[in-house]
Amino acid sequence: MTDLFWKGAAGALIAAVLGLTLAKQGKDVALLLTVLAGCMVLTAAMTYLSPVIDFFRRLQISARLDSGLLLILLKAVGISLVAQLAGLICADAGNAALGKALQILAAAAVLWVSLPLLEELLTLIETILGEV
Amino acid sequence: MDIDLIFKIAAIGIIVSILNQVLSRSGREEQATMTTLAGLVVVLMMLTQKIAELFELVKELFQF
Numbered sequence: 001m002t003d004l005f006w007k008g009a010a011g012a013l014i015a016a017v018l019g020l021t022l023a024k025q026g027k028d029v030a031l032l033l034t035v036l037a038g039c040m041v042l043t044a045a046m047t048y049l050s051p052v053i054d055f056f057r058r059l060q061i062s063a064r065l066d067s068g069l070l071l072i073l074l075k076a077v078g079i080s081l082v083a084q085l086a087g088l089i090c091a092d093a094g095n096a097a098l099g100k101a102l103q104i105l106a107a108a109a110v111l112w113v114s115l116p117l118l119e120e121l122l123t124l125i126e127t128i129l130g131e132v
Numbered sequence: 133m134d135i136d137l138i139f140k141i142a143a144i145g146i147i148v149s150i151l152n153q154v155l156s157r158s159g160r161e162e163q164a165t166m167t168t169l170a171g172l173v174v175v176l177m178m179l180t181q182k183i184a185e186l187f188e189l190v191k192e193l194f195q196f
Contacts, residue, residue, distance in 0.1 A: 010135070014139075022149070028172055029175055030145070032175045033142060035183070036141055036178075040138075043185065043186050046190065053194075071195055074195055075194055075196060078193070082190055
């Protein structure tokens with residue numbers, strides 16, 4: 001399992017060096033190489049994250065928390081991870097505006113995903129205020 | 133983790149750039165452009181599968 005980390009680090013370094021070589025001739029293939037290496041490293045990271053998420057699920061069951069709460073958190077993390085990678089690749093390609101737009105889209109998506117949580121918070125505040 | 137794919141794409145990039153240089157120097161600019169475009173499409177097709185795999189994995193892991 002630790003092997004995957006070393007492979008990922010080596011792959012990223014090799015891709016960076018090869019990307020520099022390719023960038024001299026044409027930036028398009030170098031950018032695609034970066035995208036590929038990014039995808040592969042993120043896929044490796046997902047392999048490590050899978051047992052951690054299972055552990056979170058066990059914690060949630062032990063603490064008898066609502067499963068929806070963890071689901072919202074997980075979705076927010078997933079959206080943020082993908083948007084961060086895609087945004088940075090856009091910025092690397094010299095299209096920082098597109099990267100920023102993607103980050104705004106991710107923020108909007110995270111807000112939308114966490115809307116039930118905010119509604120629950122509002123209900124709780126209303127209940128507390130009603131009791132006072 | 134398939135590091136071979138990184139080498140494969142780098143090799144395609146190098147071959148395409150060499151072909152591009154050769155064709156440009158021999159005055160076949162259109163063919164050089166078409167070769168570059170073909171290489172780009174081939175790499176994109178390889179990449180699309182990996183991106184789809186990553187997105188599926190993220191969807192599955194974070195329960196979308």
